[in-house]
Amino acid sequence: MYAPPPGKQPGPLSRPAPWRARPTSHRAGTRHDGGGFREHLRLGRKGLAIGIDIGGTKVAAGVVDADGRILSEARRATPGSDPRAVEQVIVELVEELGRGHRIWSVGIGAAGWMDLDGGTVLFSPHLAWRNEPLRANLQQLLRRPVLLTNDADAAAWAEWRFGAGQGEDRLVCITLGTGIGGAMVMDGRVERGRFGVAGEFGHQIIMPGGHRCECGNRGCWEQYASGNALGREARILARANSPVAQDLLAAVGGRTEAITGAIVTELALAGDPACRELLEEVGEWLGLGLANLAAALDPGLFVIGGGLCSAGDLLVEPARKAFARNLTGRGFRPAAGIQLAALGPNAGLIGAADLSRVSSRARR
Numbered sequence: 001m002y003a004p005p006p007g008k009q010p011g012p013l014s015r016p017a018p019w020r021a022r023p024t025s026h027r028a029g030t031r032h033d034g035g036g037f038r039e040h041l042r043l044g045r046k047g048l049a050i051g052i053d054i055g056g057t058k059v060a061a062g063v064v065d066a067d068g069r070i071l072s073e074a075r076r077a078t079p080g081s082d083p084r085a086v087e088q089v090i091v092e093l094v095e096e097l098g099r100g101h102r103i104w105s106v107g108i109g110a111a112g113w114m115d116l117d118g119g120t121v122l123f124s125p126h127l128a129w130r131n132e133p134l135r136a137n138l139q140q141l142l143r144r145p146v147l148l149t150n151d152a153d154a155a156a157w158a159e160w161r162f163g164a165g166q167g168e169d170r171l172v173c174i175t176l177g178t179g180i181g182g183a184m185v186m187d188g189r190v191e192r193g194r195f196g197v198a199g200e201f202g203h204q205i206i207m208p209g210g211h212r213c214e215c216g217n218r219g220c221w222e223q224y225a226s227g228n229a230l231g232r233e234a235r236i237l238a239r240a241n242s243p244v245a246q247d248l249l250a251a252v253g254g255r256t257e258a259i260t261g262a263i264v265t266e267l268a269l270a271g272d273p274a275c276r277e278l279l280e281e282v283g284e285w286l287g288l289g290l291a292n293l294a295a296a297l298d299p300g301l302f303v304i305g306g307g308l309c310s311a312g313d314l315l316v317e318p319a320r321k322a323f324a325r326n327l328t329g330r331g332f333r334p335a336a337g338i339q340l341a342a343l344g345p346n347a348g349l350i351g352a353a354d355l356s357r358v359s360s361r362a363r364r
């Protein structure tokens, strides 16, 4: 189990990130409307912000306005894992994008855990950042307010503000890629738990003793309902010499190891029955995990994003069915909706920019 290093626990005196703060106009009876926070957003600065999404292979950046529109974009390859080299790339991108725009703040999204204040990266799997005080370094270099946020949190925020989650105050976002990312926006705030590490839904154990996960456990949800899971099952099918996998094998020139989730999705969309079955199976695991989350969190809507979503209804329909079959108290309660994300791969940078704009306003 992860424990923050000594001295880094967000204690009672540490200032919570502003977007987590209870709205000042919060009163009994307004708990679910997020009205106070909306007021804050309405009054918030209308200036431009730069959002930067640091992935394992590329860094994507964009100038984002107060309505979530991207006005200009730039990209770089992720420069290895050295924190100083990553900082340098961020500075270059901000300088490049800042020409011709008046930039108010900079938001940075990356895989990993940030402290609740949005100043320090506690751990990032791709970047070898361990307890890196990235915000202090960058604010000095950029001379602007900087916010660090988890990439899944940023994407969820963007979907809530500008995408498929608009109008829903109890929102859970799931990102299906190589693994499963998760985040929650509850009552107009990104909900990150006590230590800033909430949302690791991909590691709920859904099959005790099942496939080994990189987190060290067995049977995690992301071993059954992700793009990687889809690729793995397709390779197993191909190795079994099943005649149903003929077309799949032909598509990769007989090289079983070249089969990926993306290839299976492409073939399924083209009508291949074996690949459709494989996607259906992943969709069922997805729906089962969502039912578990509904039992714990009771959201109004699940928004499903990430690369695997290009499968559309081939994935989401089986997920909806499995969700309905496994939902606690089904038949006696309203059920959450399950929708595809609306903002695509730019959700992370849009959300990081918007969070930095909104929260830097609150800090002044």
Ligand SMILES: [Zn+2]
Binding pocket: 202, 203, 213, 214, 215, 216, 217, 220
């Ligand atoms: Zn795991």
